[in-house]
Amino acid sequence: MSHPLFSSFPSNRCPAWLCPACESVSLAIDASTFRYDMNRYTRMNKHHGWFDPRDYTYIFSCMVQCSRPECREVVAVSGIGFVDDIWELDVHGHPEPEYIELFQARHFYPPLPLFKTNENCPEKVKTRLTDISSLLTAHPSAAANAIRSLLEVLLDDVNVPRVVLTKSERQHFLKLHARIEDYPHLLGTHYDAFMALKHFGNAGSHDGQPIMQSHLDDACEVLEIIIQQLYHKPADISGHIARLDKAFARK
Template identity: 30%
Template structure:
């Protein structure tokens, strides 16, 4: 599964759903079960409908429904809820403007995987990612905070020290920034990606919504984290570099068994 931002930034309709990955099998995609969807206008929208200048796109509401995996051998069910808005989608010469109701998710259960996690990834990192994914739709700042925690867990997996000893032999916990600086001595490129994720997480942790944390910021952090996880747990770049070196050395001839 590649990191496709359009899946995580656009609304959907029951007739035009995003190809979200199934959280259970990660191979199938989720499609709406149309008869399961219900929607109601907000109290404010019902009040505004009596206004003499009312237009359809004033309507706001809430929705809930169910999605199901397209793979029959999986058929996982996912609950989704969120907000609705009405937007103009065309114009009929006789009837005038035409409108459609768009659905803006704020919650999925179970949470949707925003990217493919390497199979060898630790359970602690995987569990923290699931928490981040669950928060992505509802609270960008809290999601970024969870992504920052993933950085801590990755460094621990890589055996980067969490503490240092003082001259008086007291044990002091290292800041995340300092741990990344230590790791930089081993891999400067990955350390830079981790540092970027850390800064995004810091904004989410310390400034929250007041800091202007948005979905684009969180997606930046998630995409960088995905890159780190692939390199740490699958070592794709090193593996491909070795493969290329061996092929060049053999001048393209097949490898002998």
């Protein structure tokens, strides 16, 4: 399933986006602000016989608002629109297309959280996740680059050094690849995930394989799992312990 940031949606239905203020799935489109127009190419060519309904391209903007009364955060959204076809059977049982307009966001302000994090996730990590989120839909290769920068911070948090001393006692700055490859004992089960995200991040830095939607979805998924595991919040069992102690511990 694709990440909600990339979801296509009709103008009256908000995807499962997270509110930037309260991180709940509670944003709703303000219908009175939804506006869209055909782009120039569509306007100039839609009268031609060769123009297919699926060639329609729109530009839209709208406001969305958190529906939680105690929050009511607002977000400005803009992006593109297109026409998709759904095949239904007509009265004679023949399939015929029904065309619907769908939209896809490219920009959010303020940026949406990439996923829900818990309170153990450091602010410096959250800030970088927001940077990645703000780039993902509009500039995927820049988002890939931002993922590399986040990996450096995560490696700091599992005590992988950035600098080592050479035999001649000179400081040597490790590249991201070496920070991962040379410290599998510190990365443990996260090693493969770090390496995969590093390879993905390279796509933002070099002219390599183009980044596809499925790659972005996979990168988001792996990132979320790493972050949740690195900064998981241990269950609070202090109340249970206190009650057992009170009942049974020797006075």
